[in-house]
Amino acid sequence: MNQPVEMSMRNRTGIDRSPADSQKMIDAANAYMPSSKGNGSALMDMESGYIQEAEPVGTVAIPGTLKGAAQATIQMLAGRNAEVLVDKLGERLAFERTGTRLYDYFINKCETMHCEAPISIDTLKRFRHEEAQHFRLVANALETLGADSTSQTPGADVSAVASSGVLQVLSDPRTSVDQSLEVMLNAELVDNAGWDLLVKLADEMGLEDMAKDFQVALNEEDEHLMEIRQWYEQCTLKQAGAI
C-alpha cells in the first residue's frame, strides 16, 4: 500500500545519479550542432497556420421541441445568446457528473488507507452527494431551456479533456492521499469558478430562479473548496513535520 513521499537512492531520473555518463551526454549535445538553425519558432508558426484553418471542436445541439415552460424561459432570453448559457450549463453538468466519480475514487482511497483527521469520510460522502445533486440541478436547468441534458456541448468536451489528468491521478492505486488531495483541490478550484460564473450568467440573463438555485450550489461548493484546501495544507504540513 502506498506511503507518504520518501527520499531514497532509487530515483534514477536526474543527471546526478550518473555524473560521468551525464557529462558525456552534455559534451555530445554541445559538440553536435542542430541539423536546422533557428530558435524553435517554426513550431509555433506551424501551429499558427493550423489555428487559422481550424474548425471548432463542435457545436451546441439545437433544442428539440420547445414545450410551454421552455418557450416562456426562452422568451426571457430574447436578444441574448442562449447557446452560450446552454454550453456553460452542459460544461457544468459534465463536470459535476465526473466530479461525483472523482469523489467515489477519493473516498475509496481514504477508506482503504484508513485516513484520519483532518480528513473526514462522512464529510467526503456528503460532498459526493452534493456533486450528484448539482449534476441533477444543472440537468433540470437545461431542460427548462428546452435543451437536451444528455447532449455533450463543446464546453463539456473541452473541460473534460482539461480535467482528464485528475481522474488519472485519483484512479491510480499508487498515488497517495496527499497527491489525491492536490488534484481534488485542482478540480474544486475550477468547479468553484464555474459555479460563480453560472450564477452571474443566469442573473445577467434575467433567469432569477435559476440564479438563486445556482447560488445555493455555489455556497456548497465554497465549503468543498475550503475543506479540501485546508486538508491538503494540513496533511502536507503534517507530513513535512512542520505542525
Next chain:
Amino acid sequence: MSVNLFDSKGVSLDKQRMTWKDMVQPPISKLDDEAFTRVRIILTNGLEVEALRFQHLCARMNKDLQVPLAKVRRVEQHQQTTINWLISSDHSPLETTIAYEQVAVEVTAAVAQTEPDPYLAQVYRFGLLEDFDHLYRYSALLDRLEGKDANNILQSHTDIIPGRPTIDEHRAPENDLREHYDRATADTISKLHATTIMAAEYQTHDYYANIGPTYADPVARQLYAEIASIEEQHVTQYESIIDPSETWLEKWLIHEATEVYNYYSCVEQETNPRIKAIWERFLDYELGHFAYVSELFKQYERRDPAEIISQTLPDPMPFESNRDFVRQTLNQEVDMRTSGTQFVDKAQEDQASLDYRQHVNSGGSPSESVAEGYQWMPGTELNRKVA
C-alpha cells in the same frame, strides 16, 4: 546459465494458464526502475505482438496448423498483456515514445556489434542512425510541447544528438529492400537478430500510428506521421533480410526460438526481482512453445529442427549503453544512403529516393521544424535560455 533449446522442455502448453490478476500486475516505477527494465518490457512486448501477427498470417495459409496456432496464440496474447501492462500510466505517450526509441537505439546497436554477417551488421548500423535521429526529434518535441527532459526516461544511457536527419530518411520503396540471409548457411544468431529487430520496429510503427492522432498539437501530429512512415520503411528493410524461402513452420520455429532467446537475455540481466520472475515464467512458457512447434515441425516436414536452429542458445543479448559504438557509427556512416539493396555514399543515392523525398517534404518538414536550433540540456532547454 546456458540454455539448450532441445533439452529444456519448459512448461507444457496445457499448463500455461493465466488469470486476469496474473496479467494485470503492479506496473514499474517511471522514476525508480532502471531504464533497461523498461527497454526489456518494450522489446518483449514487440516480440509478443509479432508472435500474434505471424501466427495469424500462418493460420490463414495453413489449415492443418490452425488449431495448434490458436492454442499457442492464446498464451502469447496473455503474455503480451502481462508485459505491456507493466508500463505505468504516468508515462505520457511521448515519454513512452522516448523509451521506444531508446529500445531501437540500444538493442539495434547491441545486435549490430554481435551480428556475424558483415552485410547484415551494416543493415543494422544503417537503421540505427535513423532511429537515433528520431530520439533527438522526439526529445525536442517532449521539451517544447510538454516541458519535460527526455533524460528522465533515458537515465543518461543514450545520447540526444542528431543522427541521419529524418528529413533525409525518406526513400523510394525499392531502395528500402535489402539482401536476405541464406536459410541454409546463416548462423542461428543472425536469424534471431533479424526477427527481434523486425518485431521491435513493427511495434514501433504500430505504436506511432495509433497514438499520433491522440495529440492535439499539429506539429506532434505531423512528426508522428513522418516518423511512422520511416518505421514502415524500417519494417520493409528488416523483413527483407529474412530468407523468404523458409517454410511457414520453419519461420514459426525461429519465432519461438527468438522469444526464448530474448526472455533468456532478460532473465540474465534483470535487476528488478518482481519483473525477473515474469521473465523466468515466460522463458519456461516459450521453451514449451518451442518444444511444441518442434514436434509439429518433425511431424509435417519430416526434418530435424536442429537443421535450422543450433542446439545451444547464443550468449544473451547485452542490455547496456552503447554510447561509444553509436557515436563511432555516427561519425563514419551518417552520410550513407541506399541504391537498391546496396549502401552508397550520399552522392550516389538513387534518384527515385531524391524525387520521392523532394515531394514528401515539399509542404514543410515536421522533423526539422520541431528541432529547429535544438540542443539537449539537462532540465530542458529552458535551463539554458533562462540562465
